[in-house]
Amino acid sequence: MRSAHHAETVRHAEAELMARLPEGTLMRRAAAGLAAVCADLLGRVYGARVVLLVGSGDNGGDALYAGALLARRGAGVSAVPLAPGRTHAGGLAALTGAGGRVADDPFAVLATADLVLDGITGIGGRGGLRPDAVPLARAARGSDAVIVAVDLPSGTEADSGEVRGEALRADATVTFGTYKPGLLIDPAHTYAGTVRLVDIGLGPYLPDPPPLEALQHQDVARLLPEPSGESDKYRRGVVGIVAGSARYPGAAVLAVAGALRGGAGAVRYVGHAADAVIARFPEALVHSGPPARAGQVQAWVVGPGLGDDPDVVREVLESRVPVLVDADGLRPLDPATVRDRGAATLLTPHAGEAAALLGVSRGRVEAARLASVRELAARFGATVLLKGSTTLVASPDGSVPVRVNPMGTPWLATAGSGDVLSGLAGSLLAAGLGAADAGAVAAYLHGLAGRDAAGRGVPVTSFEVADAVGGAWGRVRSPG
Numbered sequence: 127m128r129s130a131h132h133a134e135t136v137r138h139a140e141a142e143l144m145a146r147l148p149e150g151t152l153m154r155r156a157a158a159g160l161a162a163v164c165a166d167l168l169g170r171v172y173g174a175r176v177v178l179l180v181g182s183g184d185n186g187g188d189a190l191y192a193g194a195l196l197a198r199r200g201a202g203v204s205a206v207p208l209a210p211g212r213t214h215a216g217g218l219a220a221l222t223g224a225g226g227r228v229a230d231d232p233f234a235v236l237a238t239a240d241l242v243l244d245g246i247t248g249i250g251g252r253g254g255l256r257p258d259a260v261p262l263a264r265a266a267r268g269s270d271a272v273i274v275a276v277d278l279p280s281g282t283e284a285d286s287g288e289v290r291g292e293a294l295r296a297d298a299t300v301t302f303g304t305y306k307p308g309l310l311i312d313p314a315h316t317y318a319g320t321v322r323l324v325d326i327g328l329g330p331y332l333p334d335p336p337p338l339e340a341l342q343h344q345d346v347a348r349l350l351p352e353p354s355g356e357s358d359k360y361r362r363g364v365v366g367i368v369a370g371s372a373r374y375p376g377a378a379v380l381a382v383a384g385a386l387r388g389g390a391g392a393v394r395y396v397g398h399a400a401d402a403v404i405a406r407f408p409e410a411l412v413h414s415g416p417p418a419r420a421g422q423v424q425a426w427v428v429g430p431g432l433g434d435d436p437d438v439v440r441e442v443l444e445s446r447v448p449v450l451v452d453a454d455g456l457r458p459l460d461p462a463t464v465r466d467r468g469a470a471t472l473l474t475p476h477a478g479e480a481a482a483l484l485g486v487s488r489g490r491v492e493a494a495r496l497a498s499v500r501e502l503a504a505r506f507g508a509t510v511l512l513k514g515s516t517t518l519v520a521s522p523d524g525s526v527p528v529r530v531n532p533m534g535t536p537w538l539a540t541a542g543s544g545d546v547l548s549g550l551a552g553s554l555l556a557a558g559l560g561a562a563d564a565g566a567v568a569a570y571l572h573g574l575a576g577r578d579a580a581g582r583g584v585p586v587t588s589f590e591v592a593d594a595v596g597g598a599w600g601r602v603r604s605p606g
């Protein structure tokens with residue numbers, strides 16, 4: 127599990143740890159880890175040209191101490207202080223003592239740099255880059271240098287992943303002690319490049335559970351349902367899919383395709399696309415409806431390609447089993463009806479659907495994904511999986527960590543891939559996973575399947591994603 131903590135929490139943990147250590151220890155640990163990553167990226171440190179963009183806080187201090195370590199190994203290191211009277215004094219002394227210098231002409235050194243360390247702001251930064259930093263950031267980006275962000279890409283918000291103005295796009299980010307939510311959530315995530323975590327000993331001082339976490343293979347493997355000797359198809363769980371319409375029969379087929387790969391013992395399809403479903407999947411049980419007469423299920427999925435059918439959505443929500451609501455099912459959704467349900471509800475909107483539910487613009491949701499998913503979960507008293515470039519899963523209880531899916535790929539932005547996801551997640555619900563686990567595991571497998579299907583960059587169809595879920599499942603269970 128990868129955990130992320132908010133800036134204020136990190137500051138408290140740092141203060142507790144620092145009180146037990148000689149002064150400057152933490153910054154030296156951070157700088158040593160940072161310098162090691164830079165050396166790795168440079169390959170050859172001796173003779174390399176390194177430029178430090180140095181802000182007025184400790185983030186600049188980290189850059190200066192790391193610069194000093196690189197200078198001692200023979201790199202030519204130049205510092206560009208953004209607030210010259212307020213540069214970290216100890217860091218500057220260390221740099222000059224190691225043979226580094228303050229640049230006379232920042233743009234000249236940036237033009238020929240091999241590596242630029244972005245130490246403008248870390249967890250103390252607010253808002254986008256200030257105007258004096260913008261031309262330097264652009265010059266760095268316009269050079270051939272590798273850009274390494276210290277703790278966070280400057281201009282991004284540590285706690286939310288929002289970018290309120292201009293930010294410096296890094297090739298790699300070296301973060302300290304714990305991930306910051308912004309490093310895992312778009313749009314800030316895309317500015318971070320490859321993220322490396324340096325352990326500075328904060329672990330015991332950070333709260334567990336964290337506010338945000340990202341599952342890894344072994345976490346997903348532990349959650350995957352597995353049949354036992356006692357299993358039969360009913361005990362494994364039956365998932366009911368209420369999807370598709372005369373106009374959109376394909377959505378039903380894709381949702382069933384996802385559901386067949388999600389671990390339930392049987393998939394019961396209910397709706398107007400039964401012929402299309404059975405033609406493709408003879409193993410599906412089909413029924414023309416209504417859902418209450420279709421037979422028992424342990425979870426329902428309602429919505430993909432359904433068209434306008436508020437009665438069927440209401441009927442499904444009246445059931446006593448977990449319900450996943452997606453796509454067209456989200457449109458008629460009333461918060462009170464969802465809040466009053468006795469069983470779990472999992473809503474799976476994309477940004478446009480989330481925006482409609484919240485009464486804000488799509489752009490607002492995309493700019494503030496974490497706040498949006500939390501707000502929806504609180505308003506509906508439901509688990510919410512917000513799809514998109516970063517998929518987030520929030521629980522109605524705000525003290526449960528929000529899950530961020532690290533496995534997405536933009537190749538999944540293809541018509542119908544959301545239908546596959548909803549079937550997959552519904553199947554996991556029927557197999558007995560809780561709503562947050564079902565959502566997070568489905569997003570993970572779906573992302574991995576999308577990556578596998580796309581290989582080294584081949585457009586994929588949603589069917590191919592569904593077909594690749596089995597392989598993803600196997601790899602999660604037995605990596606390597």
Ligand SMILES: NC(=O)C1=CN([C@@H]2O[C@H](COP(=O)(O)OP(=O)(O)OC[C@H]3O[C@@H](n4cnc5c(N)ncnc54)[C@H](OP(=O)(O)O)[C@@H]3O)[C@@H](O)[C@H]2O)[C@@H](O)CC1
Nearest residue numbers: 140152153156183184185247248249250251252254256277
């Ligand atoms: N504490 C520890 O033990 C450890 C801390 N560590 C490191 O310290 C970092 C946190 O340091 P920090 O608290 O000094 O804040 P930091 O991110 O350097 O920047 C704040 C300064 O920037 C300014 N500023 C604000 N917004 C701005 C903007 N948009 N554009 C430009 N400038 C802006 C603002 O100044 P202002 O001008 O507003 O007075 C403020 O003074 C952390 O991320 C990690 O790298 C590690 O060494 C591990 C041990």
Ligand SMILES: Nc1ncnc2c1ncn2[C@@H]1O[C@H](COP(=O)(O)OP(=O)(O)O)[C@@H](O)[C@H]1O
Nearest residue numbers: 513514515534535536538539541542543544545
């Ligand atoms: N840029 C992106 N990066 C990663 N995943 C994406 C991106 N855009 C879309 N996706 C994923 O693709 C799927 C699209 O779902 P959705 O928007 O419901 O499409 P549809 O309605 O066509 O099925 C979701 O799982 C979403 O997270």
Ligand SMILES: [K+]
Nearest residue numbers: 244247276278
């Ligand atoms: K930075």
